[in-house]
Amino acid sequence: xSWFLSPEGPVAGTLSGxxxxxEQIQLAEAIDAAFGQSRHLIAEAGTGIxxxxxxxxxxxxxxxxxxxxxxxxxxxxxxxxxLIYKDIPFxxxxxxxxxxxxxxxxxxxxxxxxxxEQARSRGATLFxxxxxxxxxxxxRHWALATKDGSLSDLGFVPAHAVWDxxxxxxNMCAGRGCTRFESCFYQxxxxxxxxxxxxxxxxxxxxxxxxxxxxxxxxxxDFKLVVLDEAHNMENVASxxxxxxxxxxxxxxxxxxxFNPRTEKGILASHKNDTVxxxxxxxxxxxxxxFNEVLNFHARHLQGGHESKDSIRVVIPDGFANxxxxxxxxxxxxxxxxxxxxxxxxxxxxxxAYGRRCMDFAGVVDAFISQKMPESVYWVExxxxxxxxxxxxxxxxxNIGPTLQAVLFEPCDSVxxxxxxxxxxxxxxxxxxAGSEQRxxxxxxxxxxxxxxxxxxxxxxxxxxxxxxxxxEATLPDPIKEASDFLEQSVAAMEKYxxxxxxxxxxxxxxxxQLRHTAERLADFCREHDLLLLEQGRHHDxxxxxxxxxxxxxxxxxxxxxxxxxxDVPGESxxxxxxxxxxxxxxxxxxxxxxxxxxxxxxxxAFFDYQLPEAVLKFKQGFGxxxxxxxxxxxxxxxxxxxxxxSYGRAFFQAxxxxxxxxxxx
Numbered sequence: 001x002s003w004f005l006s007p008e009g010p011v012a013g014t015l016s017g018x019x020x021x022x023e024q025i026q027l028a029e030a031i032d033a034a035f036g037q038s039r040h041l042i043a044e045a046g047t048g049i050x051x052x053x054x055x056x057x058x059x060x061x062x063x064x065x066x067x068x069x070x071x072x073x074x075x076x077x078x079x080x081x082x083l084i085y086k087d088i089p090f091x092x093x094x095x096x097x098x099x100x101x102x103x104x105x106x107x108x109x110x111x112x113x114x115x116x117e118q119a120r121s122r123g124a125t126l127f128x129x130x131x132x133x134x135x136x137x138x139x140r141h142w143a144l145a146t147k148d149g150s151l152s153d154l155g156f157v158p159a160h161a162v163w164d165x166x167x168x169x170x171n172m173c174a175g176r177g178c179t180r181f182e183s184c185f186y187q188x189x190x191x192x193x194x195x196x197x198x199x200x201x202x203x204x205x206x207x208x209x210x211x212x213x214x215x216x217x218x219x220x221x222d223f224k225l226v227v228l229d230e231a232h233n234m235e236n237v238a239s240x241x242x243x244x245x246x247x248x249x250x251x252x253x254x255x256x257x258x259f260n261p262r263t264e265k266g267i268l269a270s271h272k273n274d275t276v277x278x279x280x281x282x283x284x285x286x287x288x289x290x291f292n293e294v295l296n297f298h299a300r301h302l303q304g305g306h307e308s309k310d311s312i313r314v315v316i317p318d319g320f321a322n323x324x325x326x327x328x329x330x331x332x333x334x335x336x337x338x339x340x341x342x343x344x345x346x347x348x349x350x351x352x353a354y355g356r357r358c359m360d361f362a363g364v365v366d367a368f369i370s371q372k373m374p375e376s377v378y379w380v381e382x383x384x385x386x387x388x389x390x391x392x393x394x395x396x397x398x399n400i401g402p403t404l405q406a407v408l409f410e411p412c413d414s415v416x417x418x419x420x421x422x423x424x425x426x427x428x429x430x431x432x433x434a435g436s437e438q439r440x441x442x443x444x445x446x447x448x449x450x451x452x453x454x455x456x457x458x459x460x461x462x463x464x465x466x467x468x469x470x471x472x473e474a475t476l477p478d479p480i481k482e483a484s485d486f487l488e489q490s491v492a493a494m495e496k497y498x499x500x501x502x503x504x505x506x507x508x509x510x511x512x513x514q515l516r517h518t519a520e521r522l523a524d525f526c527r528e529h530d531l532l533l534l535e536q537g538r539h540h541d542x543x544x545x546x547x548x549x550x551x552x553x554x555x556x557x558x559x560x561x562x563x564x565x566x567x568d569v570p571g572e573s574x575x576x577x578x579x580x581x582x583x584x585x586x587x588x589x590x591x592x593x594x595x596x597x598x599x600x601x602x603x604x605x606a607f608f609d610y611q612l613p614e615a616v617l618k619f620k621q622g623f624g625x626x627x628x629x630x631x632x633x634x635x636x637x638x639x640x641x642x643x644x645x646x647s648y649g650r651a652f653f654q655a656x657x658x659x660x661x662x663x664x665x666x
Contacts (some may be wrong), residue, residue: 002029004057010094011053023162023458027054030456031416035062035225037459040453042441044422046460046657047624049416052087055227056198060091060099060223063197068413069223071104071199073206075230075237076566083200088105095230102189102196104220106205109150111143111314112168112185114178118346119165125269126165128260135162145644149185164257171353174345194221203233207241210407224413230566231417234631235400235447239591241405243376243396246364248291251324254361255284257499258331258354267350271338279331283358286324290365291391293320298382298391305408310395313590314378317371325362325369332358337599368393375399395637396591401449417448419563421620423457424613426655443613462627464657471497471640472663477580479640487514492582497576497637503531503554504634505576508564508622512537517556518580524557531556536563549573565621568630577626578637582652583618584611612648616655623656 002025003009012018027045034041035058044052059070074080080103088101119126120140123133135158146153151163168186173431193199199208199220199349206226209219211288228234241520259266259280268276301312342348371378373395381392388464397403409415425440440457463522473493477485498505509515526533534545542562549557555571557563564583585608589594596606626634643649644663653661 004028004095005053010096014090014094016579019461021461023049023461024051024054027051027418027456028057028459030454031055031227032058032061034416034454035059035414038413039299040409040415040450041417041456042422042444043416043454043456043458044441045418045419045420045458046462047420047627048460048629049458050463051229052083055229055418056083056088056091056645057095058094059105059198059227060097064099066095068225069196069221070225070227071197071206071223071251072227072229073201073203073218073235075203077202078566079229080200080566088200090197091330099197100192100195101198101200102193104193104199104201104205105150105152105189107170107186107219109152110168110184110189111139111149111166111628112172112186113143113180113184114142114174115169115172115350116140118350119162122270122347125265126267126391127161127624128256128263128265129159129161132159132162136166137160146185150189159339160253161257164253166619169353171356172346172349174349189591196221199223203228203230203237207238207431210238211241214407221293224411226408226412226414227416227418230419232419232421232565232621234404234417238400238404239396239446240509242400243394244364244368244373245392245394246361246368247392248287249304251287251361251564254357255280255287267354271342271351271623275334276479278332279327280413282327283324283331283539286327288321290322294380294393295382295389295391298380310381310383311379311589312382313593314380318369322366322369322371325366326363328358328365330354340576355616360562367391368395371395373397377591377594398591398594400448401447403449405449420624421617424616424651424655426458426657443610443617460627460657462630462632462657464627464659467627467630467633468636468659470638470656470659470661472641472644472661474641474644476639476641478642480642487517491518493637493639494518494522495525497578497635498525498531498556499529501576503529503556503576504573505556505578506563506567506569506574506625507558507578508583508625509558509560510581511586512560513559514580519558522558526618526620527555530554534558536560551613563656564618564625566627567625569625570632572634574626575634576637577622577634578639579619579622580639582615582640582642583613583622587611608648612651616651620655 005011005020005028007020007021012020014096014445023046027043027049030041030043045054055072059072062068063070063284072083075085084101084103092099116139120136121492123136127133138156139154139158141161142154143149175181176560178184201220205219212219257266259268259272298312332355335351335358339348339352339355342351368371368378375398376395377398378395381394422444423440424443438455441456445451445453476489476493479486494507507517507518515536519533519538522533532552534549534555534557536542536559540548545557546567549555550573552554585592587596596610599606623636626632626636643652643663
């Protein structure tokens with residue numbers, strides 16, 4: 001490992017200006033050893049050490065040596081694309097090794113030839129809108145030319161109603177009996193995965209696979225070695241995939257896909273009879289009654305001052321009348337019987353699959369109402385920001401640790417978890433004793449439920465003491481106790497630092513309300529000083545906002561949660577990161593509320609055992625947006641004086657690399 005990344009190795013011989021990074025070699029050797037010893041490893045790797053090379057090289061080595069597949073999983077699409085199109089091809093080129101890499105995508109990303117032809121033959125009776133038929137023809141022309149066959153290669157975003165009728169689906173697949181089996185885009189991709197040494201996936205697909213394996217199936221080929229990059233997102237992603245979720249929008253789409261009585265179009269248009277209409281009407285009525293009851297429950301439990309609160313916890317089982325599962329099961333059973341009578345194979349598969357979907361939804365409703373999942377939290381969500389309110393029923397495990405132990409850590413020989421933000425302590429804390437490094441990882445380990453593992457904390461090759469200066473505004477009002485005053489006065493402080501860097505700033509918020517208020521206050525200032533103001537959630541999606549920010553170097557981007565992490569803007573474009581408030585989660589989401597209750601019931605401190613370490617890790621992520629290369633320089637501005645006024649504020653500074661800090665008192 002060390003030779004490969006040394007000044008005499010193949011990487012240095014190919015990359016001009018290559019500099020050996022000791023931290024990168026240490027990480028590569030630690031991962032190599034963990035694979036060799038069948039141990040799990042948690043490794044915090046500071047920004048800039050080149051951690052992707054550090055795990056790709058041992059992953060390739062062990063995959064070829066043992067003939068065991070290695071799954072590399074990322075959270076963001078951008079990192080996945082970097083691995084597939086840049087880092088892995090580079091390692092393959094300089095190493096001369098002949099290994100195979102497969103990109104794993106969910107099955108629904110691929111077009112199905114038989115479903116496409118089936119939809120085209122019945123387009124006039126399937127789709128409510130004429131442009132949907134046009135999109136179908138565009139997809140067919142593309143399918144004849146594409147080699148990939150997945151949505152990312154399509155060139156336009158089709159309507160959900162269209163792609164739902166042509167995407168590959170295991171329940172609608174004839175398998176080897178299909179005449180298109182050999183040319184099936186999904187099967188070609190799957191065969192490549194089974195022949196690959198490395199499989200690059202994302203966390204959502206990986207945890208979907210682990211959830212399916214609990215039921216006896218699988219999405220990915222069998223694997224024993226895993227690398228989870230951006231591992232700080234593990235708990236949240238896993239909780240979603242081992243829980244329940246169903247919305248009134250999903251139900252509406254399902255029933256209207258089967259048959260829309262207004263347009264008389266849908267899958268059952270050619271099978272319309274009194275029985276079909278009666279069963280659909282019962283299911284539709286049950287759908288309306290159930291989600292209206294959920295919406296009323298949500299409205300009743302809103303408290304003063306929380307009119308915009310989306311999520312309400314459901315504590316007592318059987319609190320809702322189950323008027324939906326029965327009609328859905330009856331409809332599903334009828335569709336199953338109908339499928340036996342349909343002569344055309346693909347149509348029969350479609351009808352039977354939609355019958356299963358009805359029964360699956362019925363199961364979700366029943367499990368939610370009766371609260372069948374042990375040690376789980378149940379809640380409802382309602383958003384009234386649309387003409388038709390969006391209503392969702394949800395459940396998630398209270399503690400995902402035991403599940404991850406059973407489906408990931410026990411079956412796999414070695415799981416490598418790495419990120420720039422896994423420890424709540426910085427490297428400088430090593431002076432506190434031999435156990436300091438272990439203590440820094442305690443919060444992350446406790447959340448994912450792993451005990452037997454090695455830990456490693458590596459700093460960054462960047463010289464933060466020279467590249468960064470931190471300012472703390474000490475005279476602003478308390479952002480909690482004096483919220484309205486803080487809201488007004490913080491804008492003046494922002495303007496001071498925006499002039500200092502001529503924009504080039506991320507301003508990171510913890511909620512949209514304060515973001516929008518600030519955007520209104522900064523609008524005139526930005527026009528006066530010719531600065532482009534970009535506001536998350538206003539006009540463009542995240543990727544468009546980022547591209548505009550990179551292109552216009554005198555711009556300011558106001559962002560919330562998703563901009564605290566996974567954003568890479570090297571160079572002058574980003575010279576200023578402002579953290580408006582310390583990123584404590586508001587404990588009003590039912591899942592967080594229940595987790596805090598559990599900590600208290602066991603004699604712990606909800607604040608010090610959960611809220612503080614969680615906020616520290618997010619704070620590290622926000623800080624990490626600024627310096628992305630050795631040439632970057634800039635400032636980090638903290639507008640929340642609690643970081644110096646409260647005793648717990650020390651924890652935030654302990655988590656950062658050493659750099660100069662100025663407390664501004666005037």
